[in-house]
Amino acid sequence: PYGGAYKSIDGGQNWQALNHCCLCFTTSLFIFNENKGFIGGSGCFNGEQIEQFNSGVFTATTIDAPTWDNNNQVIDIDFYNNNFGLAASKSGLILRTNDGGLNWDTIPTVAWLDNIELTSVLIVNDTLCYAGYDNLDNPGSGQSLLVSMDAGLTWDLENNIATFFYPAFLSLHQSGNGNIYSGANYNSFPDGKEGLIFEKRGNSSWEFQMVSHPINSFSSYNDSIIFAVGDSGYIVTNRNPQTKIYKPFFDGYKVQVFPNPAIDYIEVFVGNDFKKGIEIELEIYNALGQVFLKKKYSGTNPLVGLTAFPDGVYYLKISDGKGLIGIEKVVKSSR
Known part of the structure; x- marks a missing residue:
């Protein structure tokens, strides 16, 4: 294998390698609890693969019509409940399960976006879903987020997030209070800024803020404390936790x-x-x-x-x- 996954049960002090069964490249995780979850990636000589682990036992799941390019890894996985889940592939396909991840259907996104790689996926509720993507013809650019109003069966562009920047949308996150965040990359910002953070609160319109680096991932604490991670060790938050270290x-x-x-x-x-x-x-x-x-x-x-x-x-x-x-x-x- 060219990648792996690790597990910690003591707050990150110690890590144990997970001995998965079939993946050659590991690029994504979704964890229900200590003993149940999914690992996504690709095989050594084929495309998208997802493994399920349950009480330490890893089994391969079934993907309908996967691609056969090992560069087309499963890059993100999300579940709404124990049955309904979505996964994003670098091939531009959405994978969808409604049986708890045992079987996955491959679903195209927007037909005229024919050279994209998906970067992220988020299930907001039992019908509304989002996916981010990058345009391979012009890396660091895109039209908008992708949105589905029918639980991932069909996809279109999210018209309510349109900007003049046309960035690549790299990451998605929903906080405990229901707000939705997306991190983006744009490669020719004024003033040297290269990133965007989009936020949607309830039914309001999307708002955005420029930041200094592309935003690759989010995490949150409680309902409203959000941390965003970007390139080169860049971290921003919507609060000031005073974690800078002084030794003067x-x-x-x-x-x-x-x-x-x-x-x-x-x-x-x-x-x-x-x-x-x-x-x-x-x-x-x-x-x-x-x-x-x-x-x-x-x-x-x-x-x-x-x-x-x-x-x-x-x-x-x-x-x-x-x-x-x-x-x-x-x-x-x-x-």
């Missing part, structure tokens, strides 16, 4: 945290001046902004207990009466 000298302080990674405690060193009675405040939060500790210290280098913290990555924010001293990344691991 600041008004005579030098921040050090030991041990790090830590098992049950950390000691925070803030330079010699701290021992003279200067009060500081420590705040520990995770990447989602959840606060686990907020406390003031004075007189000695603080010793902070971490026993009750779940394993993971945290951010230690240190401030005094003058403002921020620094932010340190702390890894808590009981292993």
Whole structure:
């Protein structure tokens, strides 16, 4: 195989390879739970393939009339419920299942778009679906999103998202509150910008915002906190979680945290001046902004207990009466 898939059951601290059965190239995942999901890609000498895994057992599914080019991988998979699912192929075809993924029909999209590769697919409800695509005749361009109003059986262009940029739509996501997001690429933006984020709230029209890089993927937390990932390590969000790491000298302080990674405690060193009675405040939060500790210290280098913290990555924010001293990344691991 030229690709693989991995599984973590401890929040990403450790990863285990999944021994799938038939794929040579793995390019997409859809996970129902720890023991059930789908892996998409292509075979070594044929086109689209999707494998189902159930309690650790991998089986090949049946695709009606797949292509025979191993470059035509299944690039995205989405399910609305346990039965109805869609998958997007780089061949420009939509794959559709209504039996829980055992069998997939191949469905053409828009007939006159004859040289495209699909990039993403999203099932909004039991009838409304979207798919993104890139125009291979002019990479980085497209007319619009593709939309289906009949659960993926027929497709057309989404006229309500038209812009003068004509970008390639690379990614799709629906947040917990029902808002829909699409990330796009346009290769000749003014001012050096190369990406777009589209947003649709309820029945309102699509709105868009220019960003500095093409947006390849989205994730969300709770109902409305959205993270978008682009090229070259680019990440944007619709909130400011204060996760930038500072390691400065600041008004005579030098921040050090030991041990790090830590098992049950950390000691925070803030330079010699701290021992003279200067009060500081420590705040520990995770990447989602959840606060686990907020406390003031004075007189000695603080010793902070971490026993009750779940394993993971945290951010230690240190401030005094003058403002921020620094932010340190702390890894808590009981292993």
